Amino acid sequence: MRQGFVKVAAATPDIRVADVDYNTEQICRMMDEAAGEGAKIIVFPELCITGYTCSDLFTQEVLLDHAREALRKIAAHTADKDALIFVGAPISVDGELYNVAAALNHGRILGLTTKTFLPNYGEFYEMRQFREGPETAREIFFDGEKVPFGPQILFTASCMEQLVVSAEICEDVWSPIPPSIEAAREGATIIVNCSASDETIGKAAYRRSLIEGQSARLIAGYVYANAGEGESTTDLVFGGHNIIAENGTVLAASKRFQNGVIYTEIDVKRLLSERRKNTTFQTAGERRLFRVPFEIEMTQTRLTRKFDSRPFVPGAEAERAKRCEEILTIQAMGLKKRLAHTHAKSAVVGISGGLDSTLALLVTAKAFDYLEMDRKQIIAVTMPCFGTTDRTYRNACKMAVKLGASLREVPIAEAVTQHFKDICHDPEDHSVTYENSQARERTQVLMDISNQEGGLVIGTGDMSELALGWATYNGDHMSMYGVNASVPKTLVRHLVQYYADTAEDEELKTVLYDVLDTPVSPELLPPKDGEIAQKTEDLVGPYELHDFYLYYMLRFGYEPAKIYRLAKLAFAGEYDEETIQKWLRTFCWRFFSQQFKRSCLPDGPKVGTVALSPRGDWRMPSDACVASWLRDLEKGIGMD
Structure with a gap:
């Protein structure tokens, strides 16, 4: 439960119709199993x-009395269970029969949530035996104790204020206005559903999409436990289709026609972060719902859910290809609009033979095709200097020619050397001045050529570089439109790979594959034996780690200690703990210290859910202090 993770379980026991003793025994057995696995919410x-x-x-007193007695027995069985448990039962109140979800905790019946919508169509005729629940909850006496009874009861964890649970029952979620909507508006972060949904052709897919959609709409966790084998097959078959979802994503689902328990962890803090950012999620103005505290211990939840080490990159090849095509289209359409609006006659792209400039050139060619402009008006400029290698130079030139751009070479070594003389800098001093002088000279060349040609300078820097500040201020940091500004480095590689895989020109394909094999480098230091001497990831760390940190920090607001914990799981066997710690410290420090570069970014299209534009997704003071984030990371490391 620390860091917001709550282990939940959806359980379908073996039952026999009307055999209350047998069913009670099976429920208690499965409850023991789920509690033994550390589940804090069991449905x-x-x-x-x-x-x-x-x-x-259900009209027979003998069944109802036996069910009431069984509920007391099951509640007593929870005395030593550190969990909030929901069990479906028929309960008679004031001479009327209700379908309820009983909430149990440490030997007590905490509340009886009533079913709001009773299906009375097709194979269902619940109104024959049951009454709809009251409009609002009230207290009743149940076996001599006051117990909340009614819809939308909120069960609040005493040890974790963010954990608020509310129940609904089967048909409730299929209705136009499910009770869970109001519960979520008043703070429920996890909705549970005690269900008995039968199996018919196509219903499983609809059920899954329904639970996905409801969890997304409510920005909540949703635990759906369905009736299974053991129910009467006189007219229906029940498949025990259990589903656990979180904000539109199914985290776990059972195989149908196979009773059992499914488990996963719902990240409550992640849900609250999403709600805070989403201004259309409207909380209730006044609190009307019953709140009932429950007790569970604050423990460290053992995580079983998976965390993708490359969260920006879809794992499935077909989905990845679809994503790449969509991103390339968004980038090109953004540039198309800017070129058309400015009546630009050309586009100027500085090409280095590296991944980022390659992607920018590919996007520019696509935008020109959309505009039906001659690709010859794309001016691809190579600017060899002290660190340029033959490999990158040849690749840059070949690629420009194969794409139909106009290749222009502007060597800058002489200009930079003169600049060193002007500012009295020793050329043998390979400090940041040595590097940045080249980057700024290149940018000046591009800007001036764009003035000559009536064009726009197309930015090549990607989002990962912007996050780390790995760009020369007023050098490659600047352009007239940054097409890669919201594309992370791990995705840049796949975009170029996709273009290469689908290219019809074999020579272009070969060049692109070689670009993909080239180490990432700004090439600002002299080569060693003809090879690239300056490798970016040796200096700032692996981009797959930084993209992981960036995704979870910005997308969900995770604290560094939590990111560290997840990174250890995601990169197990790939990076050791010391490496993850080292580069996470680097990421935090650089992300804060380099904000001034992001505060004055050129325009560029947003392509995903994470972006760093100061006009859109990320607005941060340039002089904010990183101390609290580094302190949180050290605390997380100390808990190892």
Whole structure:
């Protein structure tokens, strides 16, 4: 539960219709299993104490009395369980029968949530036996104790204020206005559903999309426990299709027609971060719902859910190809609009033979095609200097020619050497002045050529570089439109790979593949034996780590200690803990110290959910202090 992770379980026990003793035994057995796995919220199906398919047996006092007695027995069985447990039962109140989800915690019945919408169509006729729940919850006496009874009861964890749980029952979530909407507006972060949904052709897919959609709409966790084998098959079959979702993503789902328990962890803090950012998620103005505290211990949840080490890159090849095509289109359409609006006659791209400038050139060619402009008006400029290698130079030139751009070479070594003389800098001093003088000279050349040609300078820097500040201020940091500004480095590689894989020109394909094999480098230091001497990832760290840190820090607001914990899981066997720690410290320090570069970025298109534009997704003071983030990281390392 620390850092917001709450282990939850959706359980479908074996039952026998109307055999309350047997069902109670199976519920308690499965409860023991789930609690033993560390589940803090355990959800059972609708009316599972008796079986959902009892039909008119629900009018028999012997069944109802036995079910009431069983609920007390099950509640007593929770005395030593550190969990909030929901069990479906038929309960008679004031002479009327209700379908309820009983909330149990440490031996007590905390509340009885009533079903709001009773299906009375097709194969369902619940109104024959049950009454709809009241409009609002109230307290009733149940076995001599006051117990909340009604819809939308909120169960709040005493040890973790963010953990607020509310229940609904089966049909409630299929209705136009599910009760969970109001519960979420009043703070519920996890919705549970005790369900008995039968299997018909196509229903499983719809059920899954329904739970996905409801969890997304509510920005909540959703735990759906469905009735399964053991229910009567007189007219229906129940498949035990359990689903656990979080904000539109299914984290776990059971195989149908196979009773059992599924587990995962819902990240409550992640949900609250999403709600805070989403201004269309409107909280209720006044609190109307019943709140009932429950007790669980604050422990370290053992994580079983997976965290992708490359969160910006889809794992499946087909999905990745689709994503790449969409991103290239967004980039090109953004540039198309800017070229058309400015009546630009040309586009100027500085090409180095590296990944970023390659992607920028490919996008520019695509934008020119959209505008039906001659690619000859793309001016691809190579500017060899002290660090340029033959390999990158040849690749840059070949690529420009194969794409139909106009290649222009402007050697800058002489100009930079003169600049060193002007500012009295020793050329043998390979400090930041030595490097940045070259980057700024290149930018000046590009800007002036764009003036000559009535064009725009197309920025090549990517989002990962912007996050780390790995750009020369007023050098490659500046352009007239930055097409790669919201594309992370790990995705840049896949975009170029996709273009190469789908290219019809074999020579272009070969060049692009060689660019992909070239180490990432600004090439600002002299080569060693003809090879690149300056490798970016040796200096600032692996980009797959930095992109992981960037994604979870910006997308979900995770603190460094939590990011460190997840990185250890995601990169197990790839990077050791010391390496992850080292580069996470670097990321935090650089992200804060380099904000001044992001505060004055050129325009560029947003392509994903994470972006750093100071006009859009990320607005941060340039002089904010990183101390609290570094302190949190050290605290997380100390907990190892």
